[in-house]
Amino acid sequence: AQKITQTQPGMFVQEKEAVTLDCTYDTSDPSYGLFWYKQPSSGEMIFLIYQGSYDQQNATEGRYSLNFQKARKSANLVISASQLGDSAMYFCAMREALYLQTGANNLFFGTGTRLTVIP
């Protein structure tokens, strides 16, 4: 089974509008971390935001916020006030705490969503 599922291959948003990028995950580990990364055409993966499974509040970082619904196993990224520079691939990722105990250290990535901001 896929650990991370991103069902939107591509999304379009008008400049200055908000957009939600979907992410669902699958784990039986009660302790895990969820990450979002941005990958512009240059190829570099840029860390955006982190949510721990025990965090009580949704994470926020500037214009980025994470809509964490633990029971639904979803961790959607919300980008407010979209800018042209937000056009990129966005990847959701998860690390399970089990891996930290075993010495393994695998970050599982989804297949990504390509966001295009329209002027």
Place this chain on the structure above:
Amino acid sequence: DTGVSQDPRHKITKRGQNVTFRCDPISEHNRLYWYRQTLGQGPEFLTYFQNEAQLEKSRLLSDRFSAERPKGSFSTLEIQRTEQGDSAMYLCASSLVPGQGMHEKLFFGSGTQLSVL
């Protein structure tokens, strides 16, 4: 802090040749990761080092792949007898071992795009 740098940015090679990529992590980072990313997919974990010790290797890392981090600083990833299926972006990332209760934040380089003809 100059970020994670990878060299070369692009590599074109013929099937059967050997190739070597280099990654220079952020200087104080003690963990270094290699990932592979194919078109339309997210990055897949290959291996990681803590200082000079290689702590984990994915089953994706066949015997033709070898990675080293001899002095706990830069790392090299070598692919022997390349195959067309090796064509991908090879990403390097580095991080600091997180403190108690902190999450580990990976900093990625821009990758090496390998094309095997």
